[in-house]
Amino acid sequence: MGDGVTKRTQADMIREALADRIVHGFLRPGEALDETTLAAEFGVSRTPVREALRQLEANGLALSRPHRGAVVTTLSEAELDETFVVMAELEALCAKLCAQHLSGAALQDLMALHHRGASAAAENDIMAYRIHNERFHTAIYAGSQNEFLERTTLAVRRRLAPFRNLQFEGSHRPKASHAEHAVIVDAIIEGDAERAAAAMRKHILIVRKAVDDVAPESVGSTIGGARS
Structure with a gap:
């Protein structure tokens, strides 16, 4: 149970950091959000990164592409x-x-x-x-x-x-x-x-x-x- 709380906290922290970068233009529409790279940057496993990306998707800031990972949302x-x-x-x-x-x-x-x-x-x-x-x-x-x-x-x-x-x-x-x-x-x-x-x-x-x-x-x- 303690691990679950830790992972949620890490995921929230990562989501907030990435959302801030997206909202302020550091990450642009169509730019890749690579799980491995982000896990290394934040010093965590890929699990909280994956959860953070799911949260960004729910907020409309990211898009998951089958077999190609997530990107900052792009619209037609x-x-x-x-x-x-x-x-x-x-x-x-x-x-x-x-x-x-x-x-x-x-x-x-x-x-x-x-x-x-x-x-x-x-x-x-x-x-x-x-x-x-x-x-x-x-x-x-x-x-x-x-x-x-x-x-x-x-x-x-x-x-x-x-x-x-x-x-x-x-x-x-x-x-x-x-x-x-x-x-x-x-x-x-x-x-x-x-x-x-x-x-x-x-x-x-x-x-x-x-x-x-x-x-x-x-x-x-x-x-x-x-x-x-």
Whole structure:
């Protein structure tokens, strides 16, 4: 029983480490997740690595290929389009509810959070802006004051995280993203729910196009046939 607890703890640790690498762009869509290599890196047997990969699959961040091991999730172009459409509508609803519910100090906090991303955007500091971007969108989800919507939106975001992170490798994409965020924040502060929703929807669909512009090779393959 003790061994089982140890293995679960190791698996959770490995899953969290790999998920962090995927979400922050260190592991890219289609990249292999080799059990033997990972076991050596983390100093464990292949059993907790295998369990960690299963957990990543359950979260939509990895894909197991028969007889070829696991890779970071790759989606076909159609699947990516469909998922981004859902993402855009969920985030638009979050922004709409923020505009309806946030007031006072909460609005000031959102504005301050947005401004904290300015330097990373201006300097094209991709890693710093990725972190800021995640915090910004997470704050919008929480600001909806709808826990079910927040959980649902976070789940879809995890599915798209590897692709959303790719966008920032485009020319001055952090600066453009920050400008798009400003339109969303202004609408929320003014309490204009429909404009906030429209601005967020437009932003997410711009992100979808940016993924193709930066790394068209990351799409176009089916879930069952990721590029190696």
